[in-house]
Amino acid sequence: MIRLGTRASKLATTQSGWVADRLREAHGVEVELVEISTEGDRSSAPLAQIGGTGVFVAAVREAVLDGTVDFAVHSLKDLPTAAAEGLTLAAVPLREDPRDVLIARDGLTLGELPRGARVGTGSPRRVSQLNALGLGIEIAELRGNVDTRIGKVAGGQLDAIVLARAGLLRLGRADEATEVLDPLQMLPAPGQGALACECRADDDATTALLSVLDDPDTRAAVTAERTLLATLEAGCSAPVGALADVVWGDDGDELWLRAVVGDLSGNPVIRRSASGATSEAAALGRRLAEELLAEGADQLMGSVTTP
Numbered sequence: 001m002i003r004l005g006t007r008a009s010k011l012a013t014t015q016s017g018w019v020a021d022r023l024r025e026a027h028g029v030e031v032e033l034v035e036i037s038t039e040g041d042r043s044s045a046p047l048a049q050i051g052g053t054g055v056f057v058a059a060v061r062e063a064v065l066d067g068t069v070d071f072a073v074h075s076l077k078d079l080p081t082a083a084a085e086g087l088t089l090a091a092v093p094l095r096e097d098p099r100d101v102l103i104a105r106d107g108l109t110l111g112e113l114p115r116g117a118r119v120g121t122g123s124p125r126r127v128s129q130l131n132a133l134g135l136g137i138e139i140a141e142l143r144g145n146v147d148t149r150i151g152k153v154a155g156g157q158l159d160a161i162v163l164a165r166a167g168l169l170r171l172g173r174a175d176e177a178t179e180v181l182d183p184l185q186m187l188p189a190p191g192q193g194a195l196a197c198e199c200r201a202d203d204d205a206t207t208a209l210l211s212v213l214d215d216p217d218t219r220a221a222v223t224a225e226r227t228l229l230a231t232l233e234a235g236c237s238a239p240v241g242a243l244a245d246v247v248w249g250d251d252g253d254e255l256w257l258r259a260v261v262g263d264l265s266g267n268p269v270i271r272r273s274a275s276g277a278t279s280e281a282a283a284l285g286r287r288l289a290e291e292l293l294a295e296g297a298d299q300l301m302g303s304v305t306t307p
């Protein structure tokens, strides 16, 4: 029996259950899910106030380090980019669709929402890019799990919300989306749609067990995205979007990385892209971040008070 530490939300336990099934298939090993309450789940304060998405992972990481569990499954986009002392990212499985979606009343798309429509999101990244579209919508703060958020539209408190398609797909609710947002309008969070299987750095057995789940293309893409985020020295809750795709180039696989940085007003936002060898994913992320910094990204991000 191997113990898997997970947040207690339906999305987190569903994601962890998926990993447990893959390990059972690959190794015939029994996996016990251990639910751990995190500060991010207990607090209803705006994310930016309580320290960004890192608050969803600290308690689960503690449980891995103190041996309560053997490994943890996180949403990769909630993991701080700084290396965690004593832990290793043993596997990043094949990524789910990384795009954001809109769930709006009456089946409306973003372009069909009337001026003044109230759109809920807790993500500065989404706020910045929604404002950059200049649709005249009103942004409303939004916290809570997927059910709570969708309920705000169904209940009429909001006209629409923006959330990750990956979460809806894993919960079997992707058909409730009224529009899948094109990355040209809404670049996702670095690592969005990807899972992180993390264990103790000195636990070779668990590292080996998890490594079968690692998907090389996903690993390369999220390495570029998260290295960009780390180089910008932006926290998980900064208005930074990034998406890397592995594309077939003339001389084999290439990694194409797009990124956007803004402030909450979305005016201006800086969008840049670059490509490079899949094997040089971290260098690509660093290079594009440095280009964004040369264009004034740090002034833009600095103007957003994120902890």
Ligand SMILES: NCc1[nH]cc(CCC(=O)O)c1CC(=O)O
Residues within 6 Å of the ligand: 053, 056, 075, 076, 077, 078, 162, 163, 164, 165, 166, 167, 191, 192, 193, 194, 195
């Ligand atoms: N803390 C929010 C969070 N962390 C991971 C996901 C979605 C699943 C993923 O990105 O893999 C979400 C919800 C959302 O952004 O809609």
